Amino acid sequence: MAATITQRRWDLLLVVTAAPHSNDVITSALRLAQAVLDEGRSVRLWACGYANMLTQTTHGETKLINTRDPQGVYPSSSRIVRDMLAANPGRFAWIACTACSAERGATQHISEVRLRSPMRFVSTIEGADNTVFIGGA
Numbered sequence: 625m626a627a628t629i630t631q632r633r634w635d636l637l638l639v640v641t642a643a644p645h646s647n648d649v650i651t652s653a654l655r656l657a658q659a660v661l662d663e664g665r666s667v668r669l670w671a672c673g674y675a676n677m678l679t680q681t682t683h684g685e686t687k688l689i690n691t692r693d694p695q696g697v698y699p700s701s702s703r704i705v706r707d708m709l710a711a712n713p714g715r716f717a718w719i720a721c722t723a724c725s726a727e728r729g730a731t732q733h734i735s736e737v738r739l740r741s742p743m744r745f746v747s748t749i750e751g752a753d754n755t756v757f758i759g760g761a
Contacts, residue, residue: 635665637752642759643674644701649759650678654704656756657716666715670740670748675759676720676730679705679737702734709736719748
């Protein structure tokens, strides 16, 4: 008798396709994810396109010095994602699209990021109660 595989359900899937630093889309996506997490719900984020640059190990832990606030310390995007994952185990997940990552040379993701083939995109959508695309085509 074959075993039945039960797919994990997520309350929200965010599909982020915007390039970092092009506008406020990434900030909006992270704020939306945090708001859903604050309600005790679960969020999975699928990074497409240049959004895969956010979780590169090359960013280190902090951004470069801010000349307007040289004493300030600001976390890098990789650190923000890592902290969100650590603070919400089992309720927050970050997926990097393998094709998008490879096309952009973004292949050094932090270890907490899951790599998924675009062939699994539809099943990822099916595993979410709600899906929101942010950033355009």
